[in-house]
Structures are given as C-alpha cells and as structure tokens.
Amino acid sequence: MRLALQTIRSQKLKSGFSLLGVFIGVASLIGAWSIVNGVNRYMTEKFAQTLYGVNTFQLRRRPMFTPNVPDSVWRAWQRRPRIRFSDAEAVEAGLTVPVVTAWQSSDNVTVSYGNKESRDIELTAASERYFDIKNLGFALGRPFTGEENRSGTPVVVLGDAVAQRLFAERAPLGKSVRIGGVPYRVIGVVTKQGSILGFPLDRFVVVPALSPAQNLVNPPGILDAFLVKARSEVEMREAISQAEGIMRGRRHLRPKQDNNFVLETSEGVQQFWAGISRILVVLLPGVVVISLVIGGIVIMNIMLMAVAERTREIGLRKSLGARRRDVLRQFLAESTAIATVGAAFGIVAGIGLTIVIDKISPLPASVSPMSIVLGVIMGAGVGVAAGVYPASRAAKLDPITALRQE
Amino acid sequence: MSLVQQFHTGDTPLPDVVILAHKLTREYDMGSELVRALRGVSVQIRKNEYVAVMGPSGSGKSTLMNLIGCLDTPTSGEYWLNGQKVSDLVDDELARIRNKEIGFVFQTFNLLPRADALHNVELPLIYAGISARQRRERAARALNRVGLGDRMDHKPNELSGGQRQRVAIARALVNEPSILLADEPTGNLDSTTSAEIMDVFADLHGQGQTVVMVTHEHDIAAHAARVVTLRDGVVATDQRQAA
Numbered sequence: 001m002r003l004a005l006q007t008i009r010s011q012k013l014k015s016g017f018s019l020l021g022v023f024i025g026v027a028s029l030i031g032a033w034s035i036v037n038g039v040n041r042y043m044t045e046k047f048a049q050t051l052y053g054v055n056t057f058q059l060r061r062r063p064m065f066t067p068n069v070p071d072s073v074w075r076a077w078q079r080r081p082r083i084r085f086s087d088a089e090a091v092e093a094g095l096t097v098p099v100v101t102a103w104q105s106s107d108n109v110t111v112s113y114g115n116k117e118s119r120d121i122e123l124t125a126a127s128e129r130y131f132d133i134k135n136l137g138f139a140l141g142r143p144f145t146g147e148e149n150r151s152g153t154p155v156v157v158l159g160d161a162v163a164q165r166l167f168a169e170r171a172p173l174g175k176s177v178r179i180g181g182v183p184y185r186v187i188g189v190v191t192k193q194g195s196i197l198g199f200p201l202d203r204f205v206v207v208p209a210l211s212p213a214q215n216l217v218n219p220p221g222i223l224d225a226f227l228v229k230a231r232s233e234v235e236m237r238e239a240i241s242q243a244e245g246i247m248r249g250r251r252h253l254r255p256k257q258d259n260n261f262v263l264e265t266s267e268g269v270q271q272f273w274a275g276i277s278r279i280l281v282v283l284l285p286g287v288v289v290i291s292l293v294i295g296g297i298v299i300m301n302i303m304l305m306a307v308a309e310r311t312r313e314i315g316l317r318k319s320l321g322a323r324r325r326d327v328l329r330q331f332l333a334e335s336t337a338i339a340t341v342g343a344a345f346g347i348v349a350g351i352g353l354t355i356v357i358d359k360i361s362p363l364p365a366s367v368s369p370m371s372i373v374l375g376v377i378m379g380a381g382v383g384v385a386a387g388v389y390p391a392s393r394a395a396k397l398d399p400i401t402a403l404r405q406e
Numbered sequence: 407m408s409l410v411q412q413f414h415t416g417d418t419p420l421p422d423v424v425i426l427a428h429k430l431t432r433e434y435d436m437g438s439e440l441v442r443a444l445r446g447v448s449v450q451i452r453k454n455e456y457v458a459v460m461g462p463s464g465s466g467k468s469t470l471m472n473l474i475g476c477l478d479t480p481t482s483g484e485y486w487l488n489g490q491k492v493s494d495l496v497d498d499e500l501a502r503i504r505n506k507e508i509g510f511v512f513q514t515f516n517l518l519p520r521a522d523a524l525h526n527v528e529l530p531l532i533y534a535g536i537s538a539r540q541r542r543e544r545a546a547r548a549l550n551r552v553g554l555g556d557r558m559d560h561k562p563n564e565l566s567g568g569q570r571q572r573v574a575i576a577r578a579l580v581n582e583p584s585i586l587l588a589d590e591p592t593g594n595l596d597s598t599t600s601a602e603i604m605d606v607f608a609d610l611h612g613q614g615q616t617v618v619m620v621t622h623e624h625d626i627a628a629h630a631a632r633v634v635t636l637r638d639g640v641v642a643t644d645q646r647q648a649a
Binding site for chain 2: 312313316317318319320321322323324325326399400403
C-alpha cells in the first residue's frame with residue numbers, strides 16, 4: 001500500500017488523469033442522484049399537496065397535468081361539456097360525507113394600482129373556502145366571506161409578489177387595485193409561498209367567484225374546477241365515488257360510457273411525476289455509469305501502460321522473490337488507490353455541487369446517503385475492475401524476458 | 407582432475423555442495439525449430455567457492471545462469487540448491503527460493519529509480535515478509551558492508567555507477583543468500599570501478615560468501631578461484647586457478 005502511494009505520487013500526471021475520471025464520475029453520480037432525490041421528495045411531499053391539498057379532489061373537465069397526450073385525446077377532452085355552477089351545486093348537495101368545497105376558475109390578467117402594473121398574474125375567481133382547501137395563510141387582512149362571495153363584492157386577496165410589486169413598503173389593505181378595469185378593494189395578503197421548480201407561487205390574486213371578474217376567466221355559469229376536501233383519505237374516496245355517480249347521472253352517461261369529466265386527486269400529479277422520476281432515475285445514473293466506465297477504461301489503459309513501462313521493474317521484483325500475488329497486489333493497490341482517492345474527492349465535490357444546485361437553482365436537491373455509498377463502491381469497484389487485467393498481465397510476466405526488456 | 411563427487415540420479419548432494427546441476431538440459435521451442443541451449447550440463451559448486459562462468463555468446467551461459475538463479479526450470483536433469491531439489495518446483499516456490507537463497511547482481515544494476523538506496527536494499531526483505539523496523543536495520547547493515555553507509559538516502563541517479571552496483575550488491579546480500587549470482591557485474595563500468603567491484607566480491611568471498619559470476623571478460627574471470635567454460639551448451643573446461 002505504501003508502495004502504491006509512492007508510485008502514484010511519482011507518476012502524478014497519469015495518476016491525475018485517472019483520478020479525474022473517477023472523480024467526475026462519482027461527483028456527477030452524487031449530483032445527479034441528489035437532484036432526482038431532492039425533486040422526488042419535493043414532488044411527493046410538497047408539490048402535490050401545494051397544488052391540491054391533503055385529502056382533496058377536483059372535479060374538472062380534463063386532467064390538470066397533461067403531459068404528452070396525443071392530439072386525438074386532447075380534442076376529445078376539448079369536446080367535453082364544461083363544469084357548470086349547477087354541477088358544483090348538485091355535487092355539493094348530493095355528498096353525504098362531511099366536506100369543504102370551493103369553486104375555482106383561473107386565467108392570467110394584469111393587475112394595476114395607480115400607475116403601477118403587475119402583468120401575467122393568475123386571477124382566480126373562487127369561493128370563500130378556497131383558502132382553507134389550499135391551506136393559504138394570511139400575512140395581512142383576511143379572506144373574503146361567504147356573504148362577500150355570494151354577493152360578488154369586488155374585494156381581492158393578493159399574493160405576496162403582487163403586493164410587493166404594487167405596494168412595496170406601503171400598506172395595501174383598503175387600497176383599490178384594478179382588475180380588468182374594475183376596482184377591487186384589497187382585504188388581505190397571503191403569506192409568501194416561495195416557488196416550486198422555479199415557478200413562482202406568489203403571483204396570484206383571488207377574488208370572489210361571483211364578482212365581476214368571473215367574466216374575465218370563464219363564460220357565465222362555467223368553472224374550471226370544483227374543489228372538494230374531505231377529512232380523511234377514506235372519506236375522500238367515498239366522496240369521489242358519490243360525486244362520480246352524481247355527475248354521471250347529470251350527464252346521462254350509460255353504464256358502459258366513459259366519464260366525460262375527471263375527479264382528480266394529488267395522486268394524479270404524483271403519478272405524472274413518478275413517470276418522469278423513473279426516467280431520471282434510470283437515465284441520470286446511466287449517464288454516470290457511462291462516465292465511470294470511461295474512467296475505468298482510462299485507468300485500465302494507464303495501468304497497462306504502467307505495466308509495459310515497468311516491465312523491467314516487475315522482472316526485478318520477481319527475481320528478488322516477489323510472487324505472482326505480490327505483483328498482482330501491488331498493481332491492484334495502485335489502481336484501487338487512484339480510484340478511491342478520486343472517489344473521495346468526487347464525494348466532496350458531489351456534495352458541494354448538490355449544495356450549490358440547491359442554493360442557486362430552482363431545483364431542490366438533497367444529498368442522498370445511498371448515493372455516497374454507491375459512489376464509494378463504484379469508485380473502488382472501477383479501480384479494482386480496471387486494475388485486474390493489467391495487474392494479472394504484470395503478474396504473469398516471465399522474469400527473464402521482463403528483465404531483458406529495455 | 408575431478409572437482410566433484412560423482413553424482414547419480416536419485417542421489418542427494420553432499421552437505422557442503424551449494425549448487426548441484428546434473429545433466430541439465432534446456433530446450434526452447436521457437437516454433438519452427440527446437441533450440442537446445444543446454445545439452446546436459448553437470449556442475450557442482452561448494453560452499454564458499456568463487457566461480458566464474460565463461461563462454462562466448464550462444465554458449466548457453468545465460469541459460470545456465472537463469473537456471474541457477476531459479477528464474478527458469480530445466481527441460482530435463484536435476485538442479486539442487488543448498489540441499490533442496492528445485493528443478494521441479496512451481497512458480498511461487500521458485501519465487502521463495504529466489505528470495506531466500508539467491509542474491510542477484512545485474513549488469514544494469516536494476517535499481518528502482520525513484521526509491522533511495524535504503525529502500526532498494528529493503529525490497530527483498532519486503533517479499534520475505536520482514537517487519538519494517540527490522541528491514542531498515544538489515545538494509546542499513548548490508549549497505550555498510552559494501553561501504554555505502556553514508557549514502558542510504560540517495561536516489562540511484564545521485565550515485566555513481568560503482569556506487570549503484572554496490573547498492574545492488576547490498577540488495578543481493580541483505581537476505582543472506584546461499585549464493586551471490588552476478589551477471590556481467592562490471593559490464594557497464596569502467597576498469598577502475600570494475601576493479602573496485604571485484605574487490606567487493608573478493609571481500610565477500612573472503613567472508614565466506616559463495617559467489618557465482620557470469621562474464622565474458624577474461625580479466626574479470628581471473629578474479630575467480632574457478633572458471634567453468636561453456637561451449638555449445640556443454641561444459642568445455644572446468645579449472646581451478648590461483649587467485
């Protein structure tokens with residue numbers, strides 16, 4: 001081992017290259033793994049729940065997340081009847097499980113205050129329990145009431161980003177902002193939600209479902225989604241099946257006909273994400289494995305060169321009494337040491353990379369201990385694997401021919 | 407005059423016979439032709455002899471030297487080294503014999519260029535499995551024996567040719583081998599330095615070391631007490647001479 005380290009020290013350049021190979025492999029392994037790991041946790045723990053809420057389902061015309069659907073499916077969705085106020089009322093009236101419900105319709109608009117504008121803001125026309133279902137807390141003021149909702153009072157709740165943009169340091173409550181030319185009185189500001197995968201979550205305003213702005217988001221009597229939150233998963237399942245029956249009845253669907261609406265839970269998004277993450281989990285480490293294999297080939301080449309260059313030395317060692325396994329061990333130790341040192345640096349860099357990614361990019365990344373274990377195993381494994389062939393070649397050298405070599 | 411006891415297959419050598427070669431042959435299959443490098447060499451060397459093996463190139467002296475050095479095994483015949491029959495040993499056993507019984511000195515020194523003198527001398531002890539502290543002690547003693555006690559931490563490129571060969575001799579001696587086996591030890595040295603190295607050999611011989619030296623130079627062979635000459639794979643002459 002001491003011998004191996006000595007050789008590595010004395011052959012800095014070559015060792016450096018193979019070290020680099022393993023280093024990059026392990027660092028990218030940990031980096032890639034950590035991103036997948038972090039995003040994965042984020043998606044399952046936070047994302048789905050932020051968008052849907054716990055034990056909540058939505059009655060919609062089509063799924064909210066529609067990755068890569070064929071045109072024909074998309075067109076079929078577009079032909080479906082939309083969800084009407086009357087649908088929402090019927091479902092709410094028909095459910096026997098205790099639930100909290102809300103209406104929701106959204107579109108992007110410009111919100112202005114005085115001469116300040118905030119563009120591309122998601123305007124949501126919703127009923128009063130929307131804030132409960134979405135679990136939105138208030139930094140200032142209050143949500144609108146059921147009374148304000150039903151009467152269509154022009155009041156508005158601002159997302160943090162909108163409040164910052166329009167009011168900066170001034171107090172927004174009681175001020176009047178304009179949405180679609182109509183003045184709305186600010187009654188509350190929602191606490192900062194941050195961002196998800198780089199998408200800001202604070203660029204929104206919420207107005208009562210029946211306020212004048214409803215015409216900005218949907219035709220009269222139409223809503224995007226009817227949100228239903230149950231107290232538990234079991235009750236949610238029950239509510240879904242009841243809602244399905246009610247809707248099928250209202251749509252006059254025959255037993256064999258498919259639903260022309262969806263009842264979507266956060267599972268839907270999670271499944272969508274699981275699909276992506278499966279690809280990433282296979283693809284990213286795949287890339288990493290390729291780079292490790294290349295690193296291994298580099299090491300093997302370098303070790304083969306070392307064997308060729310040091311043929312005389314091997315012959316000498318053998319003539320001095322080194323057995324095959326001594327020579328084998330020496331060369332294996334060399335390549336393993338290179339790979340292990342490379343892996344060690346790789347781990348440090350990988351963790352560093354992960355932290356940097358987490359800090360400066362929107363991707364949430366967290367170091368997975370599994371990836372470190374795997375990094376070490378793969379680093380050392382590559383070293384051993386790449387060292388075996390050159391080492392066995394060295395061990396098998398005939399001392400006479402080896403000594404004669406110039 | 408016969409220098410040795412008559413030896414027959416199945417016999418055991420006398421206790422003071424360090425090297426006993428009996429009808430050694432070595433053939434190389436070179437594909438199209440069979441090269442018969444040794445055609446039946448019988449030689450006995452006793453403890454504390456100083457023998458030079460001579461012969462023109464192609465006479466088989468290198469082959470004999472490889473067999474004596476346990477770097478190679480004979481096609482037929484017996485080879486006994488220090489009372490042990492080594493002609494039918496396998497690779498790793500030969501490695502052990504080389505480590506314990508033989509001290510090689512090469513024409514080109516064959517020192518590890520990046521290791522200092524002490525570490526070079528330590529090498530055989532590493533393969534003998536001796537502890538680091540003992541290794542250093544014994545390597546230092548061996549270097550003192552060849553007069554290089556003050557050069558232990560020098561790398562080979564910081565030493566003169568003669569000094570390098572002394573390091574190589576110290577390395578050969580460090581395991582206290584049965585024979586010191588030198589292959590053209592002065593081939594890369596000028597005549598003054600050669601004389602120095604020959605003095606070292608004479609000293610070691612004087613201290614009881616058995617020395618076998620392969621050379622083609624008559625004035626180097628003249629330092630030995632006995633000269634074995636090979637020609638065409640057989641022993642041509644085997645003579646004692648006055649030192």
